[in-house]
Amino acid sequence: MRTLIKGGTVVTATDQYKGDVLVEDEKIAVIGTNLDIEADTVIEAAAKYVLPGGIDVHTHLDMPFGGSTSADDFETGTRAAAFGGTTSLVDFAIQYRGQTLHHAWETWMQKAEDKAVIDYGFHMIMTDLNDQTELEMDALVRQGVTSFKLFMAYPGVFMLDDASIFKALLRTANNGGTICMHAENGGVIDVLVQRALAEGKTAPRYHALTRPARAEAEATHRAIALAEIAGVPIYIVHLSAAEALEMVAEARDRGLPAFAETCPQYLFLSYDNYEEPGFDGAKYVMSPPLRAKETQDRLWRGLAFNDLQAISTDHCPFCMKEQKVLGRNDFSRIPNGAPGIETRMSLVYDGGVRAGRISLNRFVELTSTSPARIFGLFPRKGTIAPGSDADIVVFDPNRTITLSAATLHMNVDYNPYEGRQVTGATDTVLSRGRLVIDNGKFVGRPGSGAFLKRASRS
């Protein structure tokens, strides 16, 4: 089975050149100019970019949260991802208290197996750390679940104390795993939330006003300090605040292996969205919350100068109807999360590359190559090279689309960017050589996505 992508501009994290790409079965076989080779399928890519498929290392499909479940399952969520030019994701399996890590992993494998249309891996969320769990961490790393997410927020649900966090960090020094941290001071936030509610402050904007930037910065600093003491790398998820970015930058300037991602919502939306009329602010209730508009420039600079290494989505959609509305009279009951799995590549291309904030190569690096490197998928994923998986996006840099819940494919009844026009859109997508999106039409098959056994740190 051969597919030839002809006449496009191939872009990786380091290169940009006109070339043809020959795909044989699941792999990229040959790259050259004017390739004269018979193929079963020919894709014309003149005036288009040929990019490595996007890699989104932070999604929550089919995830129970506060009495609701995120609205996209592994079928609708991975299909929407493919429409947007993403060909791999790393989702989160959750260990609930009293359960084993393997039980959690099996549960999430079952959610994905027959449904995913693109490849997927898992981080393991740990909420209960004991001697047995630590042994299980080693086994999971060997089985390709090589990263573990811990929470410094949500006391009583997900939050771990510093001793447990430190033990988990120490364990990764030996087993080659990576700790991912949700860095917000959950104890402080809980006090602020209870005080606001007691004062009758129940509107969505109080979600943001009770989660100050300094609470994120404090936890980010503490997480990095604990990792420094343990002598291991750390990855901060969904960094939103300039104050937290300063902590990462300071650590990196000292030579520490501190890494962090941000998300499109922190680059394109702001606190002002919480002030939208009625209950509309609930659309943007996520943790950490949207920050002051000035923060956006700081985050873009962090992305340009490598204090931030990845852009993921934290895709966790809840419908306004029946889900977000649970918090109509109490912001603390609004399910946390927003949709984004489908809009990442176009938003970042338009607002990053076209706006002159990052280069085209850096765009590829932030949305694909760097997350592949950090999470043990490179060079199988994250680049266009002979021998790599044929996860390829044909991207039209000149096509303008209007983002709207009515035309996007995520299973949710609103879009946080409703009406926004972006230039740069995905035309055609290959996942391990199979056409998944053909000129804007879905031609993939549920269950064809495979579990990604990821490598540990070497």
Ligand SMILES: [Zn+2]
């Ligand atoms: Zn998340």
